[in-house]
Amino acid sequence: MQSPQSTVLSIDGLVKDVGPLPALDGKMLRVVGGLSLVAERGKVTALLGANGAGKTTTIECAQGLQKRTGGTISLLGQDPDAADAGLRSRVGVMLQDGGLPPSARPIPLLRHIAGMYRDPWALDELIQRLGIDTFSRTSVRRLSGGQKQRLALAAALVGRPEALFLDEPSAGLDPQSRNIVFELITELRSAGMGIILTTHLMDDAQRLADYVYIIDAGRNVAEGTVAQLLQRNVSPDPSQPHIRTLLFEARPGLDFTGVFPAGIDVRESRAGSYSVTGALSPEDLAALTAWWAARGIMPGSLSLEARSLEDVFLDISGRDIR
Amino acid sequence: MNETLGGAPAPLFRRIALQGGYEALTMIRNGEQLILAIVLPLLALVGLTVTPLLDGLGGSRVDVAVPGILALCAMSTGFTGQGISTGFDRRYGVLRFLSTTPLGRTGLIAGKILAVLAVLALQVLVIGSVAAILGWQPNPAGLLPGLVLLVMGGAAFTALGLLVAGTVRPEATLAITNLLWILLGALGGIVIPAERLPGPAQHVVHFLPSGALGEALRDALLHGGVNTPAVLVLLLWAALAGAAATRWFKWN
Secondary structure (H helix, E strand, C coil), X not given: CCCHHHEEEEEEEEEEEEXXXXXXXXXXXXXXXXXXXXXXXXXXXXXXXXXCCCHHHHHHHHHCCCCCCEEXXXXXXXXXXXXXXXHHCCEEEECCCCCCCCCCCHHHXXXXXXXXXXXXXXXXXXXXXXXXXXXXXXXXXXXXXXHHHHHHHHHHHCCCCCEEEEECCCCXXXXXXXXXXXXXXXXXXXXXXXXXXXXCCHHHHHHHCCEEXXXXXXXXXXXXXXXXXXXXXXXCCCCCCCCEEEEEECCCCCCCCCCCCCCCEEEEEECCEEEEEECXXXXXXXXXXXXXXXXXXXXCEEEEEECCHHHHHHHHHCCCCC | CCXXXXXCECCHHHHHHHHHHHHHHHHHHCHHHHHHXXXXXXXXXXXXXXXXXXXXXXXXXXXXHHHHHHHHHHHHHHHHHHHHHHHHHHHCCHHHHHHHCCCHHHHHHHHXXXXXXXXXXXXXXXXXXXXXXXXXXXXXXXXXXXXXXXXXXXXXXXXXXXXXXXXXXXXXXXXXXXHHHHHHHHHCCCCCCHHHCCHHHXXXXXXXXXXXXXXXXXXXXXHCCCCHHHHHHHHHHHHHHHHHHHHHCCCC
């Protein structure tokens, strides 16, 4: 736990009910049930979870866009439900749906938003940095997904905020836009901005986040740095070894029945591409190489990988689609 | 990046003025809005001046027509115009985004009211000029009360427009506000005074915001008088719609 001055956002026991909903016979639906998190200055904090896990609801409560049912939220030391212009000027928000008027043109729109601040970011620099000058004459309605996201990021940054909320920042981003946006986020973090982002993409969290909260069904299910989460033993039994994945290529259609003990999963994901996942032991590797040797098989490629964040996520939140 | 972090808001007045100006310009630049705000009222004005529809109502055709046309303008801009643009801004998340900036929700509403007043001022200027060419001679004693009534009418219709925009889908807002504009414009006692309407409508229109604003403006600009019952009806509508919009407006 760091000193309060370094904290941009702290949420403690957040509860949010919505409704009453006709689909639930007029009962309330608990979207967030006792969620807690802390986000620091100069760090990227990610809320990772499947669609509908409660990520957007959580940060909208933190932004003061939704009224919470219970719990406490402190945004830059203040309650967002009572946010005044002073607090709002220190917080930048990029909404999931952009929130930009379709008929507006990018630069007049940014200039308009900049006018709401006493000492906004130098617009020319922001425009050039996010490549907005390349589509400045196009109305928002006609922008591509990536262009819209870059403009929405510029609009969120124009007040030089201390805290920045990004809701699914890479949604609709082409690879070029993604690089531009990710580089800027990394740079803003170094400048001391506290960045809170939501994502359902493991790759975003793995590339950007200093600290990750995995959210499922409106609750915290795991947290830590990316490295900590990857090493996390998801089994309640601490003596259980780590899950690893062995990837190799060989001729298609091999039958590995009886090579590995129970609990180790072998798949041919594409013809000739195999993955072996489980608590692999040195004996398992020896058994596999012996099996190859007996049949004269030399794999085309071979690698042993730690679990990806996606595996951690799926282990925690279940592999079923809901 | 060379910038240091930590913003501060521009002064409140500046934020509201900026939003008002921005929204007014957006409304004026929008073709359909411009037709509704300027072209249709002008056509109605000319139409009522060249036909005998308003003859025998205690004034020249243009003198009887102009107060109703100005009331129609308040309905165009406050109800239909602001209703539709707010409805779509709500759909696209613009209201939510702007409410996270230093502008905030109250600043946003204040900006919208300012935008309606700015467009209304432009409408008064255009309609007033054309009317003057057509020979309009308002009662001087009614000019100031007329202006106050127009602002009150603008407020009542804006509150109604925001109520619709904040509670139903934007497509429904579009349909409702346009349909009501036509219905109230034709039969709501706004342009055509109550005594010229079909029997049943005559009794109802006194209680409608359209009828109340039309009557109050005609009494002011034709006779320099204050129609207290109509003013009270208008105030009641503004208060009810304002309270209902505050209570039920959904930002997302």
